[in-house]
Amino acid sequence: MLNDVFIELPVNSTVKWLNPAPYWETDIGLCRIKPASETDFWRETYFGHTADNGHALLASFSGNVVISTEIIFSPQQDYDQAGLMIRLSDKNWIKFSLELEPDKTIKLGTTVTSQGVSDWSGEIIDDISMPITLIAEISSGACLLSMRYGDGLPNTVRITPFIAVKSGDMWAGIYAACPRQSGFVANFENTSMRVIK
Template sequence: METVAWDSGSWTTAPVSSSIAESTLIVEAAEGSDAWLRTAYGFVHDDEHALLAPLAVGESMEVGFRGEFTGEFDQAGLFVRADAETWVKAGVEFADGHLGLGAVVTNGASDWSVGRADEWAGHELVLRVSRWKDALIIRARANDDTEWRLVRLAPFPGDVEVTAGPFLAAPTRPGLVVTFTSWTRGPADLEIH
C-alpha cells in the first residue's frame, strides 16, 4: 500500500478546522454536516467533510481513524464520490445509543445498511474500499484485529471518474473531532470472500 499525502486531496466541504500532527490529520466537523439524498426523510445534505483523491478501477483505498462518537449520528470513515447523486459513505455512525458499522449507497437516492459494532467503540478503525469495473467492495476492521468484516458489496459505475478518501460529519452537534491515522492506496481486492 502507498501512502496518500493529506495535502493531495480536496475537501468537498471545508471542516471547522484541520491540522496535521505527527503524520495524523485531526479534523473538527461542523454542526449540521451530513450526506444524504432524499430517501425517507425528504431532505438533501451535501455538506459532509470528505477529503478526496482519485480512485481508479482496479485500486483500493484505506482510511484509518479514531474518535469519540457520542452525538446522535456522529460519523466517520471513507467516502467515494462520482457526482452529487452517485456516492457512497462507509464507516461508523453513532445512532440510538449504539455505534453502528455500515454504508450509505446513493444512486439518485440514498439507502442505509447498518449493524451494531459497540465492541469497536474507542478503537482505531480501518475502512477499505476496492473498486471493480461495476462494484465497490467495502470492508472494515478494528486496527488491533486482523480479520476484515465485509460491510457491503454495492453496484457502482466503472466508466466515470471517481474520488475517495476520509470523511466525517456531525449532523446534531458541534465539537466532533476525528483523528485520521492513515490514508493509503493499493491494488483492489481480487475476491469478495
C-alpha cells in the same frame, strides 16, 4: 500538504477538500477533522431532505483501487459520523462510516446513493476502544466494503455495484459530519489508496 494525509497514492492523484471543515489539521499519515454543525451526506430517502455539506478529503483515481483508513472514533452527539467516501458526483456516491445512534449504540453504516437516492444499511459495533480500519475495494464495476478491529482479519460488510467512469471523475477519501451539533473530532490514521489489477 494534503497529500501527506495519504501514506500511499496512485501516481498523478490529486487531493482536494469537498466542503473544508472549519477546523482540521494534517500530518504525515494523520488527519483530524472537527465537523461543523448540521453537516451530512444524504439524499431524499425516508427523511425527504438532501444534505451534501459534510467534510471530505478526497483523492482522484481511475481504474481499480483499494482505499483504507484507521479511525479513532469518540462521538458526542447523535449521528456524529466518520469514515470513507467514494464519489462520482453529488448524486452518485458511497459513504462507509461509524455513526452514533440515538440509542447510544455505534453502528457501522453504509449509504449507497445512486441517481440521487440514498440507501442505508447498518450493523452494531460493540467495541470502539481500539482503532477500526475501514476498507473499500473498487474494481470490476463493484465496491467491496470491509472492516477490521485492531490487527484482526477484515470482515466483509457489503458488496454493491459502482460503475467506474473516465479518469479524473472518480474520488475517494475520508469524511466526517455532525448532522446535529458540532463538538467531536474525527481522527484518521494510515489512510492509503493503492492501485490493484
